[in-house]
């Protein structure tokens with residue numbers, strides 16, 4: 020990369036909403052990378068030179084044009100709730116903050132068109148109010164995260180029990196993307212091409228408009244159940260998700276003593292040996308839910324949002340699930356970190372149990388049940404008691420040896436957080452859309468170092484600390 | 488059974504809507520039993536003594552009380568579109584016609600409460616108009632059948648690709664049922680007890696109110712596709728239904744030359760060797776549908792309801808699917824009949840192909856893809872060129888020998904049309920709710936002859952022809 024001319028870029032943007040105040044630039048250069056002790060060591064203190072908040076697509080184009088001209092790296096930011104340093108400007112430069120582009124533009128039966136900076140919860144509020152609809156899938160950071168960040172950085176979440184993952188065909192309808200060129204182009208992306216930019220960490224284009232499907236909004240009944248037996252809790256959830264006539268939105272299993280130790284408002288109602296299940300059930304499915312649950316001796320409903328006497332409201336149950344589990348554990352025990360595990364669909368219960376036998380309590384099972392390719396599958400965001408990097412790598416290797424797939428959250432590159440291989444579609448599109456390689460630099464190994472062998476953790480040579 | 492006193496019963500009902508005109512009584516004593524050459528021989532000419540159409544539950548209770556007192560058999564009738572002689576009064580007596588009890592009583596988010604005589608299409612019209620909702624599942628006789636008949640006699644249909652079968656937990660919320668006793672009781676039935684009366688052919692109670700879940704109503708795009716390869720068409724549908732992010736409502740495969748020979752308005756657009764697929768896709772899923780379809784070389788869209796130039800409108804595609812396929816074939820070739828086959832979820836494509844190899848063209852594959860226990864499964868309503876009963880029985884036996892389950896539509900009893908075994912829940916409830924055995928007599932072998940061995944077709948001794 021040619022050295023950036025930061026001053027010239029800021030100068031050229033003087034009519035835009037630019038922020039150069041060190042304190043706020045620092046804040047907007049960080050995300051939730053500190054979940055990982057591995058990334059914490061490496062990414063702490065990285066900071067952009069300035070932040071710009073475009074008000075619309077035309078201003079996004081302006082910013083990209085200026086940064087292209089002056090060789091300034093651009094790292095896009097939604098709300099900065101990502102976990103892998105996705106939104107951290109590794110090489111400094113410009114943080115393109117989309118917080119002002121937050122309109123819900125259109126709502127139709129089954130779909131909506133929104134701007135990228137819209138918070139997930141704000142989309143739901145608008146679509147529910149408009150026509151009793153809501154988004155199919157959301158990350159558990161629903162209250163704070165943007166839809167653009169979810170699509171560019173997330174993978175799925177609440178609703179996955181019914182709709183699968185974010186990148187499953189049908190879950191994104193259309194993206195409008197601006198390229199990083201001398202003359203930025205605006206592209207409408209649909210179909211197979213969606214894979215170019217979804218979950219690409221903003222390395223190959225800026226998403227300026229999103230069309231996603233909607234599902235009917237219901238007053239979901241949120242529940243906690245307790246079980247004494249871990250396998251029974253897993254089986255219960257697996258079977259429940261397999262009931263095609265039961266409309267549910269979340270099914271999560273927490274090994275004991277996660278709930279007792281880390282869920283402060285749940286703790287008074289459980290014992291240390293209680294396995295806890297979190298569910299979201301459609302109100303009109305509650306009768307079927309009762310029927311189903313009665314088949315499982317060990318299932319004990321300890322909380323339902325529509326009828327409870329808990330002294331302190333626990334909040335949304337989904338804010339205990341997905342990556343909120345890790346957050347809650349971290350707050351109590353800062354030595355906790357996590358792993359993302361794919362248990363697949365063939366016999367996920369056995370695989371989860373095997374991992375539990377091998378690692379509990381060093382690794383505690385937190386399992387999300389989802390639909391995967393038309394079948395019931397399981398994924399884990401396992402809580403790991405961190406000792407050192409070598410042991411963490413060993414745990415990863417042992418999982419993989421047993422057939423449990425690891426999506427490593429202790430890496431900041433696309434490849435290492437995914438399948439450790441080049442995504443040709445994303446790389447090819449980056450060549451086309453970001454010829455100077457200025458978008459979120461350091462996040463795509465294939466761009467920097469096509470021959471990288473994955474034998475060790477990638478270290479982006481361009482890392483630029485604040486102190487430098 | 489004690490001999491019925493028909494005259495006394497009619498007399499006691501003189502204030503009700505009673506019909507004793509032979510022509511209309513005869514019409515209302517018939518259903519679509521004639522689909523089966525086997526049943527046609529045995530059930531033709533069976534007729535009730537009179538028909539009564541209660542206006543409300545109180546009148547249902549009155550009728551049952553009177554019939555109980557005078558030992559008159561009561562066969563309930565919705566619209567009489569059932570296929571197994573379900574609604575045929577084998578022992579004469581009273582046909583309880585629910586056509587006047589057709590109100591949509593309440594509509595809420597996700598559910599509705601209706602009277603049993605309401606047509607499926609009328610529920611949809613009301614719920615769509617009210618709040619953009621529709622029923623999850625309907626038989627392809629949507630335009631003519633009642634919800635009561637669907638629940639008491641049907642098994643599933645359009646929508647099963649997403650919601651599974653009618654009796655899967657969650658697909659019926661509540662039934663209100665009147666018993667056949669000296670003092671009829673009104674029972675509210677939910678949970679596991681739903682299995683007592685759903686698909687019980689009205690042998691153990693009259694359903695007077697139904698609470699069922701609703702799904703969002705969309706302007707479904709209805710499609711026909713053609714393929715040259717049968718396995719590719721099957722695989723295409725299997726994979727499509729496995730896309731958790733794709734909202735579809737129907738996926739049906741017709742072996743060649745079903746479409747060319749039996750679908751008159753489709754025939755001009757296909758060749759004799761075309762395998763045809765019928766689909767219903769949500770409008771907002773059409774983009775994903777295109778993406779998905781492009782992965783299959785052989786998939787050729789020949790009709791879509793929102794954009795076509797067919798000279799003669801083919802009507803709803805679902806009226807080519809489920810048991811409408813048989814109807815269309817029968818109209819062209821009266822020697823056609825059918826079998827209902829369960830191919831399960833383990834490897835349905837291979838099993839379908841095996842049956843095709845063994846029997847085509849004597850048996851032509853018509854396959855419905857549905858969700859079964861959280862997985863993609865297949866069921867067949869195979870078209871059978873009928874030669875004689877012995878050969879039909881042989882075809883049945885050969886299917887079963889290969890692991891394809893047969894629900895025999897050439898039998899008029901619950902057991903023979905199902906799993907050839909007693910449903911203890913239904914039997915037990917009949918003991919309680921119909922102690923004299925007057926409800927739809929002859930349909931439950933377990934009631935008539937508990938030791939029946941299923942080595943031959945059951946012949947109800949009480950059959951009473953009109954001529955007698």
Ligand SMILES: Cc1cc2nc3c(=O)[nH]c(=O)nc-3n(C[C@H](O)[C@H](O)[C@H](O)COP(=O)(O)OP(=O)(O)OC[C@H]3O[C@@H](n4cnc5c(N)ncnc54)[C@H](O)[C@@H]3O)c2cc1C
Pocket residue numbers: 050051094095096097098099100101102105106117135157158159160163164165166167168169170171172173174175176177219220221222224225226227341342343346459
């Ligand atoms: C407690 C907690 C729970 C979480 N739960 C989940 C979960 O359930 N599921 C899940 O998938 N994730 C989860 N995450 C991760 C993260 O919260 C989500 O992915 C979230 O949706 C990201 O949104 P954001 O606005 O914060 O994105 P950011 O963190 O701001 O950005 C994420 C990535 O997207 C890029 N980006 C943002 N906007 C655009 C754009 N318009 N165009 C191009 N690139 C863009 C950024 O450059 C960055 O690489 C969780 C994180 C935390 C801390």
Ligand SMILES: Cc1cc2nc3c(=O)[nH]c(=O)nc-3n(C[C@H](O)[C@H](O)[C@H](O)COP(=O)(O)OP(=O)(O)OC[C@H]3O[C@@H](n4cnc5c(N)ncnc54)[C@H](O)[C@@H]3O)c2cc1C
Pocket residue numbers: 518519562563564565566567568569570573574585603625626627628631632633634635636637638639640641642643644645687688689690692693694695809810811814927
């Ligand atoms: C062309 C064609 C296509 C079909 N497609 C399908 C399909 O896709 N799926 C499917 O499941 N079926 C199908 N069927 C069978 C039938 O049409 C459906 O099951 C239909 O829903 C039955 O409704 P009905 O009102 O006609 O019931 P009827 O035939 O009148 O009655 C069916 C049974 O239910 C009993 N019954 C009716 N109402 C009550 C009540 N209120 N209380 C207690 N018992 C009652 C009757 O005594 C009888 O035993 C098809 C039939 C045809 C001819």
